[in-house]
């Protein structure tokens with residue numbers, strides 16, 4: 001066994017996009033029957049167009065990710081620990097731009113760093129909502145009125 005972690009990092013690898021293409025008995029939903037191959041090709045094309053395919057971002061066709069659907073394919077992006085289901089080929093540009101930036105310039109940021117940013121954004125958003133609630137700026141929640 002060889003630990004190749006340093007080699008991979010030294011080569012500039014940042015992320016791994018896993019696309020499920022599992023096919024199984026059509027009785028059960030699976031990505032292979034929901035456009036998995038087309039989604040995989042759309043992912044590769046988007047990354048190739050930005051010159052990061054297999055240089056910064058590796059792509060792997062994978063088996064079931066546990067997010068099976070009849071409506072699209074499952075994708076996981078690591079080490080960001082991002083998970084998507086129901087992805088169609090037309091969703092791919094938006095999905096990858098959200099993760100890596102429109103021009104894929106976001107690949108240099110680690111997934112952990114990006115997740116921290118997301119967490120801060122969510123906390124900031126929920127803090128704003130709390131503040132607005134306290135100040136009475138939000139519409140009051142509709143309360144159920146029992147009719148007798």
Ligand code: FES
Pocket residue numbers: 020021022029030031032063064065066067068069073074
């Ligand atoms: S078959 Fe793709 S996530 Fe299960």
